[in-house]
Amino acid sequence: xxxxxxxxxxxxxxxxxxxxxxxxxxxxxxxxxxxxxxxxxxxxxxxxxxxxxxxxxxxxxxxxxxxxxxxxxxxxxxxxxxxxxxxxxxxxxxxxxxxxxxxxxxxxxxxxx
Amino acid sequence: xxxxxxxxxxxxxxxxxxxxxxxxxxxxxxxxxxxxxxxxxxxxxxxxxxxxxxxxxxxxxxxxxxxxxxxxxxxxxxxxxxxxxxxxxxxxxxxxxxxxxxxxxxxxxxxxxxx
Numbered sequence: 260x261x262x263x264x265x266x267x268x269x270x271x272x273x274x275x276x277x278x279x280x281x282x283x284x285x286x287x288x289x290x291x292x293x294x295x296x297x298x299x300x301x302x303x304x305x306x307x308x309x310x311x312x313x314x315x316x317x318x319x320x321x322x323x324x325x326x327x328x329x330x331x332x333x334x335x336x337x338x339x340x341x342x343x344x345x346x347x348x349x350x351x352x353x354x355x356x357x358x359x360x361x362x363x364x365x366x367x368x369x370x371x372x
Numbered sequence: 373x374x375x376x377x378x379x380x381x382x383x384x385x386x387x388x389x390x391x392x393x394x395x396x397x398x399x400x401x402x403x404x405x406x407x408x409x410x411x412x413x414x415x416x417x418x419x420x421x422x423x424x425x426x427x428x429x430x431x432x433x434x435x436x437x438x439x440x441x442x443x444x445x446x447x448x449x450x451x452x453x454x455x456x457x458x459x460x461x462x463x464x465x466x467x468x469x470x471x472x473x474x475x476x477x478x479x480x481x482x483x484x485x486x487x
Contacts, residue, residue: 263415290473301480302462307473315474349415353473359404359423359466361475363415 260286263352263364271370277338280367284331284352290314291333292361293325296347305348308333337369345371374399374465378478386486391450393481395437395463398444405446406464406475407437416462422446433457458485 264283272278284291292315293305304317308327325335331352337344347368351361379394397403404423408416420431427439437448446463463478 265415292473292475294475294477302475302477304474304476309473317474351416351475360406360418360421362418363408365415368413 263350263362265348265350265364265367267367268365269368269370271372272340273372274340274342276340277336278340278369279334279336280348280350280369282333282335282350282352282364284333284350285354285362288352288354288362289331290353290361291327291331292351292353293333293335294349294351295319296349296366297345302349305335340371342371345369374403374467374476376463376465376476376478378461378463378481380481381479382482382484384484384486385453387455388452391435391448391453391457391483393448393461393463393483395446395448395478396444397446397463397465399465399467402439402441403465403467405437405439406466407431407435407446407448408462408464410460410462410480412459419448419461453483453485455485455487458483 266281290309292307296302307315311327322338327333347366349366351363353361375398377396406421407419420429422439430436435450460480462480464475
């Protein structure tokens with residue numbers, strides 16, 4: 260099976276712009292979670308989608324949003340970018356509502372200038 | 373909320389030496405526990421997981437971890453380090469309940485292996 264894929268791998272944006280990141284889970288996986296990784300804060304949970312519904316949400320401002328499509332692919336959007344949004348954004352998928360291990364994609368490196 | 377503590381942000385060992393990376397969690401109910409490895413400019417790779425009554429868990433690349441409820445620990449070990457083990461290692465935990473789908477991570481331990 261193909262692994263989790265994320266596009267784009269690298270992105271440079273300017274403060275105030277918005278950005279959309281994409282994640283394709285492993286085939287058959289219905290849960291997709293998003294994490295932000297920074298040197299200062301480590302790995303922080305953004306949100307999780309299961310069957311097109313947001314099931315869990317982390318402690319991030321409303322500028323961070325996401326959605327999941329019927330084929331389980333997910334996107335996350337960050338509006339009004341700030342310098343502090345520069346990070347590695349990781350997407351992870353898991354097989355079902357009762358499966359706990361998550362499989363991660365390679366991440367999208369976002370740089371905000 | 374769950375929390376995970378990884379003691380030692382940096383660990384250095386010689387090639388062939390024992391690797392011991394420490395992880396403690398905070399939960400009154402045994403959660404599900406995981407170890408992930410991250411190589412530079414890559415995502416996280418699952419090394420092993422604890423989700424059942426088997427307290428000694430074997431993973432990939434010769435790693436294993438032992439779940440000790442009395443110590444709320446899940447330390448990662450490997451008998452003999454290899455140069456290719458140099459990477460950052462993350463311990464993670466998830467509840468069995470309402471926060472399903474959310475992993476809580478430790479701050480990571482950077483493992484350096486000297487020749």
